[in-house]
Amino acid sequence: MPQYPLVPQPGGTQSTLNITAATVIKALPGRVYTVSVLVAGSAAGAVYDSTSTSGNTAADQIASLPNAVAFINTNAWPCANGIVVAPGTGQTVAVAWS
Numbered sequence: 001m002p003q004y005p006l007v008p009q010p011g012g013t014q015s016t017l018n019i020t021a022a023t024v025i026k027a028l029p030g031r032v033y034t035v036s037v038l039v040a041g042s043a044a045g046a047v048y049d050s051t052s053t054s055g056n057t058a059a060d061q062i063a064s065l066p067n068a069v070a071f072i073n074t075n076a077w078p079c080a081n082g083i084v085v086a087p088g089t090g091q092t093v094a095v096a097w098s
Helices: none
Strands: 014-019 023-026 030-039 045-049 061-065 070-079 083-086 092-097
Touching: 014 023, 023 092, 030 045, 030 061, 030 083, 061 070, 083 092
Parallel strands: none
Antiparallel strands: 014 092, 023 083, 030 070, 030 092, 045 061, 045 083
């Protein structure tokens, strides 16, 4: 029986869970696949193409995290600099990335 090539599955090769404060997920270029807002919080958060948890602006932002429980599919969004996740006040999020 022939062995056919394995088909790549969409999704990140890494995950970071229980993010409650601004966190540098990856300090090198990478891709963001999905972000889950697990606890809504009282303010929206964001995901940035950056290597720093401070000084990020709308020019660096790749996704907004609503202040509601949600699942955000970013379709393997490429980040040229790095990946920073900054939950809003009271939010808990998880992210799949590579």
